[in-house]
Amino acid sequence: MQKIRKTIVLRLEKFLRNKQPMFLGKSLIFILELIKKKKVSTKEVIDYFLKRIDKYNSKINAYLTVNRTYNSCKLDKIGLPIAVKDNFCTKGIRTTASSKVLENFIPPYESTVTKRLLDASFFILGKTNLDAWAHGSSTETSDFGPTKNPWDLSRSSGGSSGGSAAAVSSYLAPATIGSETAGSIRQPAAWSGVIGLKPTYGRVSRYGLIAMASSLDCPGSITLTTEDAALILKIIAGKDKFDATTANWEVPDYLSELKKRRKFVIGVTEEYLEGVDEEIKEAFYRLIEILKKLGHQIKKIKLLSPKYSISVYTIIQRTEVSSNLARYDGIRYGNDRTFFGIEAKKRIMLGTYVLSYGYYDAYYKKAQKVRTLIIEDFKNVFKEVDIILAPTTPVTALKLGEFEKYPFFGELMDVLAEPAAIAGLCAISFPFGLKKKENLPIGLQLMGRWFEEENILNLTYQIEKETDFLGVIKKGIKNYPD
Amino acid sequence: MSNYQPVIGLEIHLELKTFSKMFCQCAANYFGKEPNTQVCPVCLGFPGALPVPNQKAIEWTILIGKALNCRINSFSKFDRKHYFYPDLPKGYQISQYDEPIAENGKFEIRNSRFEIKKTIRIRRVHLEEDTGKLIHSKNGTLIDFNRSGVPLVEIVTEPDFENSNDVKRFLEELQVLIRYLGVSEADMEKGTMRMEPNISVRKIRITNNNTQNNYWPNYKVEVKNINSFRFVKQAIDYEIKRQIEILNKGKIPIQETRGFDEKKGITYSQRTKEEAANYRYFPEPDIPPLVFTNDYINSIKVPELPYQKIERYISQFKIRFEEAFILTRDKKVAKYFETIISKIRNQIAKLHIKNQNYKQIIANFIVNKKISTQLSVDEFIDKLIDNLKPKEVDKELLIELIDKVLKNNQKTIEDYKKGKTNAIMFLIGQVMKEMKGKAEPKIVREEIERRINKN
Numbered sequence: 040m041q042k043i044r045k046t047i048v049l050r051l052e053k054f055l056r057n058k059q060p061m062f063l064g065k066s067l068i069f070i071l072e073l074i075k076k077k078k079v080s081t082k083e084v085i086d087y088f089l090k091r092i093d094k095y096n097s098k099i100n101a102y103l104t105v106n107r108t109y110n111s112c113k114l115d116k117i118g119l120p121i122a123v124k125d126n127f128c129t130k131g132i133r134t135t136a137s138s139k140v141l142e143n144f145i146p147p148y149e150s151t152v153t154k155r156l157l158d159a160s161f162f163i164l165g166k167t168n169l170d171a172w173a174h175g176s177s178t179e180t181s182d183f184g185p186t187k188n189p190w191d192l193s194r195s196s197g198g199s200s201g202g203s204a205a206a207v208s209s210y211l212a213p214a215t216i217g218s219e220t221a222g223s224i225r226q227p228a229a230w231s232g233v234i235g236l237k238p239t240y241g242r243v244s245r246y247g248l249i250a251m252a253s254s255l256d257c258p259g260s261i262t263l264t265t266e267d268a269a270l271i272l273k274i275i276a277g278k279d280k281f282d283a284t285t286a287n288w289e290v291p292d293y294l295s296e297l298k299k300r301r302k303f304v305i306g307v308t309e310e311y312l313e314g315v316d317e318e319i320k321e322a323f324y325r326l327i328e329i330l331k332k333l334g335h336q337i338k339k340i341k342l343l344s345p346k347y348s349i350s351v352y353t354i355i356q357r358t359e360v361s362s363n364l365a366r367y368d369g370i371r372y373g374n375d376r377t378f379f380g381i382e383a384k385k386r387i388m389l390g391t392y393v394l395s396y397g398y399y400d401a402y403y404k405k406a407q408k409v410r411t412l413i414i415e416d417f418k419n420v421f422k423e424v425d426i427i428l429a430p431t432t433p434v435t436a437l438k439l440g441e442f443e444k445y446p447f448f449g450e451l452m453d454v455l456a457e458p459a460a461i462a463g464l465c466a467i468s469f470p471f472g473l474k475k476k477e478n479l480p481i482g483l484q485l486m487g488r489w490f491e492e493e494n495i496l497n498l499t500y501q502i503e504k505e506t507d508f509l510g511v512i513k514k515g516i517k518n519y520p521d
Numbered sequence: 522m523s524n525y526q527p528v529i530g531l532e533i534h535l536e537l538k539t540f541s542k543m544f545c546q547c548a549a550n551y552f553g554k555e556p557n558t559q560v561c562p563v564c565l566g567f568p569g570a571l572p573v574p575n576q577k578a579i580e581w582t583i584l585i586g587k588a589l590n591c592r593i594n595s596f597s598k599f600d601r602k603h604y605f606y607p608d609l610p611k612g613y614q615i616s617q618y619d620e621p622i623a624e625n626g627k628f629e630i631r632n633s634r635f636e637i638k639k640t641i642r643i644r645r646v647h648l649e650e651d652t653g654k655l656i657h658s659k660n661g662t663l664i665d666f667n668r669s670g671v672p673l674v675e676i677v678t679e680p681d682f683e684n685s686n687d688v689k690r691f692l693e694e695l696q697v698l699i700r701y702l703g704v705s706e707a708d709m710e711k712g713t714m715r716m717e718p719n720i721s722v723r724k725i726r727i728t729n730n731n732t733q734n735n736y737w738p739n740y741k742v743e744v745k746n747i748n749s750f751r752f753v754k755q756a757i758d759y760e761i762k763r764q765i766e767i768l769n770k771g772k773i774p775i776q777e778t779r780g781f782d783e784k785k786g787i788t789y790s791q792r793t794k795e796e797a798a799n800y801r802y803f804p805e806p807d808i809p810p811l812v813f814t815n816d817y818i819n820s821i822k823v824p825e826l827p828y829q830k831i832e833r834y835i836s837q838f839k840i841r842f843e844e845a846f847i848l849t850r851d852k853k854v855a856k857y858f859e860t861i862i863s864k865i866r867n868q869i870a871k872l873h874i875k876n877q878n879y880k881q882i883i884a885n886f887i888v889n890k891k892i893s894t895q896l897s898v899d900e901f902i903d904k905l906i907d908n909l910k911p912k913e914v915d916k917e918l919l920i921e922l923i924d925k926v927l928k929n930n931q932k933t934i935e936d937y938k939k940g941k942t943n944a945i946m947f948l949i950g951q952v953m954k955e956m957k958g959k960a961e962p963k964i965v966r967e968e969i970e971r972r973i974n975k976n
Contacts, residue, residue, distance in 0.1 A: 128562075136568070141568065146562075146567070148567070245571060246569065246570070247569040249569045250568075280573065281573060283571065283573045283807065283809060284571075284806075284809060358803060361801075362612070362801075365612020366610060366611045366612045368607075368612060371565075371610070372568075391801065394603075395799060395801060396801075399802070399803070
């Protein structure tokens, strides 16, 4: 009898295994529909992703912690799977910010972003790798090893949200949450060939997001489709009584906003093409032609060179880092300050120096003044155009180990992402073709006015419908069959 | 001594008695609570936790600023002040640096005749958060974070004090004022009011045309852990003496922070201060700047303050300064007094007073504690009426008792007759005692005088 039952169970499992391929590469919204129509159970969906994580994570190192508590969760919930960058506090799930300092930290509270996701019946599959404290653009500063680029395992998936980007591009999660200070969502999304949305500063609550540079930090999503980005933003955006810097503005229904056929005035600028890889430039010009064909107006604009943003960003970010990391003083959380990696130590020292008596005016105050100029510059440009189009990164994914050659590696890789971050604008990166010889994704980005995420999402959706991002996303997932 | 002049400024900290803490929802009243029971991710400085400012605390800081005649800045902000200490969980204190809520105020110290004796300039009033508390024991040091994040207002005066008496007077008046505003317990012992004087001494230089040539001393000494007004005075007096002794030797006292030993009544060196404190201030990015409209600032009303009440009692109620002063020390007592005055207005006839000022009489009754202010206002009035009623005297009994008293106090009578007129007071007292208070002293006196003079 027992033997028969065992055989039945085995058969059932086999049956389910056979059914699995229908998920591969499917968007969140698609999975949601399957669950709603009772074509699959949430348990099947979660098990599917856990199995894929077991199969591929050791190669890619996208996850630091996998959440296997689903069986003890209530089954009446829908349980849409999502993975979250490991710098969002998740109640009861270890949260490290990829630093040994927080190696054993299990938060007693939930970040607003994850709380809103859980309230919307999401299930957190696990916590994804990042550069330690989000300091970097390659995940190589992670104390738990770098995340490899699913397109080429000898390369970086970008950073700091590298684990979140790689998890989506290898389909170890249908979507993930990342955070951006200056480029940390868009750059890894570009290098990993997926969609990365950085909302306007203040659009999404930072409560429970382990602070890097508080005046810049912004939670966002990494997804396979524009619809998924719209779905997630609708859930996580909006005023939070626990974050005084969140805006009290109404949150539009981003999903229905996508479906409107809108025409935009799109600005392009020479300043953002300086030193950019030829093939990335080609992709950029190719998209301009497509946008014209779609009836949008392309307008040449002048913007301050992004190089100024590097200086401003470096000073403000180091300053705030040195302050935000002061709380890890060895009294709480187990490990003391000797557990900080070399990158964090460098940033603490530079930030401390910049704030020291007599230097404040020369550095920090000056940087804030230039920041104001950059904001004014964007304000003026946005009187003429609705959206700015530019490459996301100057180059495609680099080999692991290359960052050691550059002391300001992150700043250089993020040069095209920094101005929007400094100004607090919303921006989105999406894949647009592959670099031929290396077969690596190229990312382009749209920057929009403050609190006008619906515009950049709408245009990205139009590009998706028209071009399917030149097939990049689907090609990426094909490398990771079930 | 006379050719030296002390220069003293004060830093005063007040814990506000708001319901919740400065940047989170935890209860602010930590007194007597089990350690670490009133804490949350925010006041423990957990990774990712963010401060959200308490509106009431901001409103009350503006109120204090207004009561101290300060300018309320329409733009203000919070800043981070960095230093490492185990009771500071974030590694920085959220405070205010270059743009405090209130600035440039003044506070007048009055003498016992209610004349303005000195005006102390208030440099600034700002808002910050309190730290946790270290508890040292044999087995090591423990941290209680219940106090962490309690709203704390800092008041800084200009160095306008020249002696410890004025400091003490100022602090006493400030305490009364703060309690009037109802924003803090302002209790030195409980630590809800704390203060640190900065003390230095300068030589008075008389120039040729006989004017004082004032200069600022190039050092200052801060004294910490003082928990009563009496000790403030002691500490300042000790410091002035100590510093003058050093100056007399031709040396300059070192710039330092000193503690106060209340048993010995002396100060002792704690740590020498850096040339300039390196707190690495920068604007708190987690809290947007505070912008106050004029309408908002105007909507925060300062209640009638103690000295204004005194003025009104004297001019409107025509009572003496002494009673007016005592009655206005505690807002509750003042209110009690005023309620009696307004309620008794149509019962004056019952008071059996002719040309006397009933307000002064009532004031006397309260000040001399003849009737307890613990009674309800109506009970107080009943008792007052009863007290002022002319006593029904049993004349026969009175005369009998007077005779008895006089018979037993022949010596006193002789003293009186020799001219010690005060001696009669003793006799009156004795009779009153025998009568158990049921007699009018005036009548007793007349009766005694009549009988002594008759003999």
